[in-house]
Amino acid sequence: MNVTYPFTAVVGLDDLKLALLLNAVSPRVGGVLVRGEKGTAKSTIVRALAAQLPAVDTVAGCRFACDPAAPDPSCPDGPHAPDGTSVRRPSALVELPVGASEDRVAGSLDVERALTEGVKAFEPGLLAAAHRGVLYVDEVNLLHDHLVDLLLDAAALGTCYVERESVSVRHAARFLLVGTMNPEEGELRPQLLDRFGLTVEVRASREPKERAEVVRRRLAFEADPAGFAERWAAEEAALAERIAVARDRLADVRLPDERLEQIATVCAGFEVDGMRADLVTANAALAHAAWHGRDTVTADDVRAAARLALPHRRRRDPFDAPGLDESLLDDLLNDSSPDDDPPPGGDDGGRDNNEQPPPSNGAEGSAEPPAPESEESGGGGGERVASAAAPHAVPLLEVPGVGDGVAGRRSRSRTVRGRVTGARRPSGKVRDPHVVATLLAAAPHQRTRGRDGAGLVLRADDLREADREGREGNLVLFVVDASGSMAARRRMTTVKTAVLSLLLDAYQRRDKIGLITFRGRTADLVLPPTSSVEAGAARLRALPTGGRTPLAAGLVRAAEVLRAERLRDPARRPLLVVVTDGRATAEGDVARAAGLLTGTAGIVVDCEDGPVRLGLAGRLATRLGARLVPLGDLDGIVRDQRRRKAA
Template identity: 55%
Template sequence: MTYPFTALVGSEQLTTALLLGAIDPRIGGVLVRGSKGSAKSTAVRGLAALLPDIATRAGCAYNCPPDLPADLCPTCEDAPVQHRPTPLVELPVGASEDRLIGSIDLERALSDGVRSFQPGLLARAHRGLLYVDEVNLLDDHLVDALLDAAAMGVNHVEREGVSARHPARFQLVGTMNPEEGELRPQLLDRFGLTVEVTAPLDAHQRAEVVRRRLAFDAAPEPFADRFAADGKRLAERLVAARDLLEKVALVDFWLLKIAEVCAAFGVDGMRADIVTARTAAALAAWNGRTEVTRADVRAACLLALPHRRRRGPFDDPGIDEDELDRLLGDDEPEPPQDDPDDGPDDGPDDGDDDPNGSGPAQSDPGDRSAAPPHGPQPQPSASDGPARSDDTERPSAGEAPSTPADDRSPAPSGRVEAAEETAAAPTLLTAPQRRFGASGRRSRGRSRRGAAVRTRPLLSGETARAADLAVSATLIAAATGRRAMSPGARAAGAGATPRDPVRFGLRGPSSAFGAMTIRRSDLRHYERSGKQGHLIVLCVDASGSMGARRRMGAVKGAVRALLFDAYQRRDLVSLVTFRGRDAETVLPPTAGVELADRRLAVLPTGGRTPLAAGLLHACAVIERHARRDPDRRPLLVAVTDGRANATTDAVAESRQAAAHLAAKDVPALVVDTESGFVRTGLAAELARHLAAPCVELERFASGELARTIRLATGR
């Protein structure tokens, strides 16, 4: 049983946004952002129970309206009309592309020998809700399919000899935890509204949440009965708001204000203006009014604009409410003046001009009675960006860090340098991939979960993998190959060219699978391409020269940019530092990049520079992790000026250590921290032995480089 929607506690903004999307599906759906355990999924599933039933034909797989069947729907001609609940279709993060968009109907292909289309989840979601939990973890090939369907309202399939086209108009609802990465901008823009939800901080509210949840788990049906009457009233109000929506008037005054707000906040495109206008009208209909007020426009801006505002990758989402209030002003539009030639009675709209009337123009923007029953108008979005460490000092705005080239005095051992501001647009590091890799969001290569780019025969010595078997291609190869063989070739097991790619020739009452012999040579597998995740090993020079030149603040700022980039792309990170006589693992491989950031903030400097020890220690970290996770390929980022003075042969040892890493095929990048007009070029020499690019720290941190650096390998 589903937890009742009206039993939610402290989720006014979330419930308001979901109800507005249900009133006007043209708004484009809702994205719910929040931390773990904030009732995101519970609210979405509870909403479906409040939506009215839809009329369709019995047995229709596309939820076609009775008067508008899809072209390829075989059941909509003579089937009786029936009412069914508004569909709520859940798209799992690990779903296949075939399951989402549809594919060939294998049962009909084997039994009747014809190719026909088997609809997928997009067909089932037509005229309903398509819910994606953890939408930010969705693979790119599934996101591409969603974007196409959401943009056109139609799912167009061309694959495996099947050509199909059917309507796919749905309200897209996604939930996500920002700690696990952000959405692609194209998909983010497809969500009409966005909401930030957090667990309540009030102890009484938290206790009530626990009390209700325990009661529901103990006796779901009696608990649901307690809120049935509230749910019924809310569903009736939702239907009334839908009926009233077409009568709501959005005057030019507010339309111009919406355009001014969108332009002032620098939102991209015109979709923001359209969605804000529709949301304001839906709010007016929800409150039983036929005219939009300032309160409606303000609340609509807070829901429709935060995720569309142009910002840097680490800027906080949301918009400035004080600036919004300034742009909207304090005045309502002037009501239209009566023509003196008209009679004293001008119809039912006279209440607009009556100071004591109850017409829509007299609505008080601050009137709490105009708010939805679940609470006040939406509040500003909470920040979801990476939290900055409060225990480090930063230079004031506009103050350049002091980096005198002649400051060569040794830094005191244990000195801690504060990090400068993180680079606004970190450079993307990618590596070539010639094997399967762990799923992620960085380098493109062969993957077990990516998009299927082609089918291929099973290679000699390769083990068949049922999870990646291309069933359609295998059956086609078996059916057409058997028919195209001569008796002698069939006995010898030789292959042949298909003669009849349309009809399989499998008929009769016998089992289709029993009538076909599938040989190993018929097996076909998908070859997939997708984004891969990496283990990023940061090898940071923490010797005295870094502190003496006051470069450690800039180094920490650049490393923080790399950490947050890894955070967005679901990479593992490890932090290795070297100073004095040895190197140490400050942070073992982990997905918790915020822990790496905290360790980096208190990183001391001082002592000599054991560069070779640092490189060999990083190599040991890579080798240990490879034994546990062989599919995750490492990336080494060495942050150093290239100096080595721990031993008498330190330079030769560092070159040998670099050549050792290059021989192990470890993609690497050297960030040169040397400053001043005169440069020794030791970091570039180190990069040459690593077979890696070398980038100056200033260029890397400032974003002057191309946005992507493709790392080479040692071979």
């Protein structure tokens, strides 16, 4: 028998506990996105919460967990008799694996039976299993965008729609959505971030005594799970009772107009986009008041809700870290409070006992981008760190040909989502039928099959599947010259700005990125291939310059990285972007190193300037079989693309 680690035994993580509990009290809050480093008990606490949710009554035999008191009229297993038998079961906890397909998530229709037999056979997916429970998505940032969209749409609407050509099925799907992610492995798009109701940043405690207590409890649980759970049974029972009481109280909690105006003032003051922030904050404030046994929302409830609902909605670009200036929050609350209102924080300020407020500005990053540095700042050992200006738009850089990689927005690819370019015989179960091609394949055989009336006689070998073409994401590997040949001419600010702009473009096109720099005697992989453009920008800004120019070492390192990535992710095609003026410490070594990259799609960004040009970057581009793009003339790519299209 599996024993779940007790929720009340988790040490610290007060903000995360509060966010989960508010969602347990009111599903209208909209779920929780948990951001943080690995090994911080994110999965443990989510599983622990599910065990504390009240049990639910379901219609006996219903695969969609319909409520006997109010069965879903569109349930595929219905209609259900109002006086039918019911079954009581614990709230479901469904975990969505990163590699799940759309059919596994939303459910699937047996298209072959639907076309050949006229039977609408539906197999429910994970959304149906999670109805009236918890849907937990670990590493949500690694899911394909269309799956994340599907999850968030279902969570917002409370309904899952499955459509295949002319056949449509819908069923209820109301659940508490919890997603976890490690920001170092990539970010969610701002549009998707906004769809999560609350967000929490978690990090391991730096307090030795607290860390020791975490280990002590975990070792005790692993030694005797049942005994450990028994010691916390009273606290767990009290928590479950408090959740149930708060749920019952929620309908009677009042949100006065002055508190609603406070919420609007706070959201406007933080310049969040749209109205979702106001709605989430209002629902979270109502849940917080119910959780604390109040019948009316107070300023402390608004403050607690805003701290959890607004940080991820303040981001203005992918390089901004989520954050919230709590002094500004208090100022906005005070300015909009009634005259007789106590200052926020007089109760618990939205935090439970022993909770430490998160930093508003500091090492973890603020919501605002860092102030510009001077063009070059001195460093020890003759090193220099140049600043970067704000990124700008860049033209599309594509990998030639048609790939089979993951969905994205850069290069042409055969995908499951995109425009239909043709039809083919299916190699297995039909997932995406091409109805017209199927009918055309069956039409010539109708007389021999004995058709005598309306409709076509279809057989399995008539079925055709759609060929689709869309866009894929690529691995964009930057190889950046950080040597003295670049810095001596004070070009690194321009170079960093260009690379930062290309990083932003890679984020928007859903690429993986990697960053290699070469200077002195070696080349360093300063950012292993990842989806985290934020990490790439941070390493680029801190990049020192100076020293010799080991261009060959940079190319060899790039070949090693690409070789390893082909084994790890063979479907993702690479795009090599070399940013250099072409100077090299050893010219002969460059030719040999370039040979290691034969067949790799590439771009050479030529950073050479001045009245006298040696054309070394152009020579490198020829060796690599890459396109040459002058640093100051990236618009030339757009003109070139237009000329090729016109031709």
